[in-house]
Amino acid sequence: MIPAAFQYVKANSVAEALVLLQQHGEDAKLVAGGHSLLPAMKLRLSQPTVLIDIAAANDLKGIAVNGNTLSIGAGETYHAIASSAAVKRTCAIVADCVGQIGDIQVRNAGTIGGALAHADPAADLTAVFLALGGSVSVASASGTRQIAADDMFVAMLTTALDSGEIITTVHVPVIGAGQGASYAKLKHPASRYAIVGVAAMVSMSGGKITSARVAVTGAGPQAVRQTATEQALIGTDGGDAASKAAASKAGDDMDYLGDIHASEEYRRAMVKVYAARAISAAVAQARG
Amino acid sequence: MAKITVTVNGKTHTSDVEDRTLLVHYLREHLNLTGTHIGCDTSQCGACVVVVNGKSVKSCTTLAARCDGASVTTIEGLSPDGQLHPLQEGFWECHGLQCGFCTPGMIMAATDLLAQTPNPTDDEIRHGLEGNLCRCTGYHNIVRAVQYAAAKMRGEQVSSPNA
Ligand SMILES: Cc1cc2nc3c(=O)[nH]c(=O)nc-3n(C[C@H](O)[C@H](O)[C@H](O)COP(=O)(O)OP(=O)(O)OC[C@H]3O[C@@H](n4cnc5c(N)ncnc54)[C@H](O)[C@@H]3O)c2cc1C
Ligand code: FES
Ligand code: FES
Numbered sequence: 001m002i003p004a005a006f007q008y009v010k011a012n013s014v015a016e017a018l019v020l021l022q023q024h025g026e027d028a029k030l031v032a033g034g035h036s037l038l039p040a041m042k043l044r045l046s047q048p049t050v051l052i053d054i055a056a057a058n059d060l061k062g063i064a065v066n067g068n069t070l071s072i073g074a075g076e077t078y079h080a081i082a083s084s085a086a087v088k089r090t091c092a093i094v095a096d097c098v099g100q101i102g103d104i105q106v107r108n109a110g111t112i113g114g115a116l117a118h119a120d121p122a123a124d125l126t127a128v129f130l131a132l133g134g135s136v137s138v139a140s141a142s143g144t145r146q147i148a149a150d151d152m153f154v155a156m157l158t159t160a161l162d163s164g165e166i167i168t169t170v171h172v173p174v175i176g177a178g179q180g181a182s183y184a185k186l187k188h189p190a191s192r193y194a195i196v197g198v199a200a201m202v203s204m205s206g207g208k209i210t211s212a213r214v215a216v217t218g219a220g221p222q223a224v225r226q227t228a229t230e231q232a233l234i235g236t237d238g239g240d241a242a243s244k245a246a247a248s249k250a251g252d253d254m255d256y257l258g259d260i261h262a263s264e265e266y267r268r269a270m271v272k273v274y275a276a277r278a279i280s281a282a283v284a285q286a287r288g
Numbered sequence: 289m290a291k292i293t294v295t296v297n298g299k300t301h302t303s304d305v306e307d308r309t310l311l312v313h314y315l316r317e318h319l320n321l322t323g324t325h326i327g328c329d330t331s332q333c334g335a336c337v338v339v340v341n342g343k344s345v346k347s348c349t350t351l352a353a354r355c356d357g358a359s360v361t362t363i364e365g366l367s368p369d370g371q372l373h374p375l376q377e378g379f380w381e382c383h384g385l386q387c388g389f390c391t392p393g394m395i396m397a398a399t400d401l402l403a404q405t406p407n408p409t410d411d412e413i414r415h416g417l418e419g420n421l422c423r424c425t426g427y428h429n430i431v432r433a434v435q436y437a438a439a440k441m442r443g444e445q446v447s448s449p450n451a
Binding site: 001002004005006007008010031035038042051053055079083102103104105106108109121187190191192 | 330
C-alpha cells in the first residue's frame with residue numbers, strides 16, 4: 001500500500017514548522033513518529049497534501065525536571081523516555097507505560113507528542129496523562145498556550161489542539177513521598193494497543209487517601225476520568241476492600257466501543273478489574 | 289520528487305524518489321535489495337525491519353525521504369565478507385526458520401534487541417521480538433537461535449544444539 005501523493009518538507013525547528021504550517025494551511029499535516037499517521041495514509045484514510053516532518057526538530061527534544069514538574073519534549077520517542085533515568089526516578093508510571101507500547105520498532109519511532117495529538121481510542125499515554133493531571137505547552141503562529149489534561153481529549157481522535165498548533169512539551173508532576181501512580185492494561189495480543197487501560201494516581205497522608213485521579217483508555221472513544229471512583233477513594237485507607245469498592249464504580253458513566261477483539265460488555269467488566277489493579281499498585285507505592 | 293543520499297550497508301547511494309516512497313520500496317525496488325520483505329504492509333508483522341542509524345524500524349512505516357543522510361543496514365549488510373553473522377549462524381544451527389519469510393526481519397530486530405540486552409533471558413527475547421510474527425516455527429527455535437547468537441557475540445564457546 002502506498003499513500004496518496006504529497007509533498008514532503010523537513011522542519012528543523014518549531015519556528016520552521018510553524019512557518020510551513022501557515023504557508024500550507026489546512027491540508028498540511030505534521031509527522032513525528034509516523035506510526036499512526038503513515039498507516040492511516042497508506043489506507044488512504046488520511047490524505048494530506050503536505051507532510052511537515054518534525055522528527056529532526058531539536059527544540060522538541062529534551063527531558064528535564066524543574067521543581068515538582070517533569071517536562072518531556074514532544075518529539076522524544078518512547079524508547080528514549082522508557083530508558084531515561086530522570087523519568088524512571090521522578091515519574092516511573094510514564095516510563096512503565098511507554099515501555100509497554102507496541103514493540104521495539106514502534107517505541108523507536110513513536111513520540112509522546114504524536115500520541116497525545118493523535119488521541120487514539122486505544123492509546124496508553126492518554127489515560128496516564130489524564131490521571132497525572134498533566135498539561136501540554138503548545139505553540140502556534142499567534143504565540144504559546146498551555147492545555148490542561150482535563151481539557152485535552154474532546155472526542156474520538158479529537159483534541160483541543162487547533163490545526164496550526166504544535167505540542168512542544170508535555171508536563172507531568174513529579175511523584176513525591178506519599179504519592180503513587182500506576183497503569184494497568186489488558187493489551188491486544190498482537191499490536192499491544194490497550195483493549196482496556198486504567199491509570200490511577202493517589203496522594204496519602206496519615207494513612208488516608210487525600211486525593212485521587214483515575215482514568216480509563218481503550219474501552220471507549222476517548223480517554224476519560226472516573227470521578228465516581230476518585231470520590232469513593234478519598235478518605236479511605238486504600239486497602240483491598242476500599243480499592244475494590246471504588247473500582248466497582250469505574251466505567252459506569254462512559255461510552256463504550258466494542259469490536260471483534262472485545263465486546264462492549266467485556267470491556268465494561270474489564271474496566272473494573274483493571275481499575276482495581278491500578279489503584280492497588282498506586283496505593284502500595286504511596287505507602288512506600 | 290526528493291533527492292536523497294543514503295548509506296545502505298556501507299555503500300552511499302544518491303537517488304531521486306517520490307516524496308511518498310516508503311523505505312521498504314526504496315530498498316527493494318530502487319536498490320534491488322529484496323532481502324527485506326513485505327508481509328502485512330500494515331506495520332504489524334516485522335518482516336520489513338531494517339536498522340536505521342543504529343535503531344530497528346519497520347521500513348513499511350518509514351518514509352525514504354526522512355532517511356536522507358541516514359545509514360541503513362539490511363539483512364544483506366550483515367555478512368559483508370561472506371562470513372555469517374552470529375544471528376544468521378544461530379538461525380542456521382538452531383533451525384530458527386522454516387519458510388524463511390519472517391527471518392530477515394527477525395534477525396534485524398534481534399540485532400537491536402541484543403545491542404540493548406546482550407545477555408537476555410528467553411522471556412526478554414520473546415518480548416524483544418514482539419513486533420515480529422512468524423507463521424511457521426512456533427518461535428521456540430527462534431529464541432534458541434537468538435540465545436546462540438547472544439552467547440557467540442559475548443565471546444562464549446557455542447555448539448550446535450543438534451550436533
Ligand atoms: C504496530 C503498532 C503498534 C502500536 N501499539 C501501540 C500501543 O500498544 N499503545 C499505544 O498507545 N500506541 C500504539 N501504537 C501507536 C503509536 O503509539 C503511535 O506512535 C502514536 O499513536 C503516534 O505517535 P507518532 O509520533 O508516531 O505520531 P504521528 O503518526 O507522526 O502523528 C500522529 C498525529 O499527531 C500529529 N502530531 C504529531 N506530533 C505532533 C506535535 N508535536 N504537535 C501536534 N501534532 C502532532 C500528526 O500531525 C498526526 O495527526 C502502535 C502503532 C503501531 C504501528
Ligand atoms: S510489512 Fe512492515 S510490519 Fe509487516
Ligand atoms: S519461518 Fe515462515 S514465517 Fe517464520
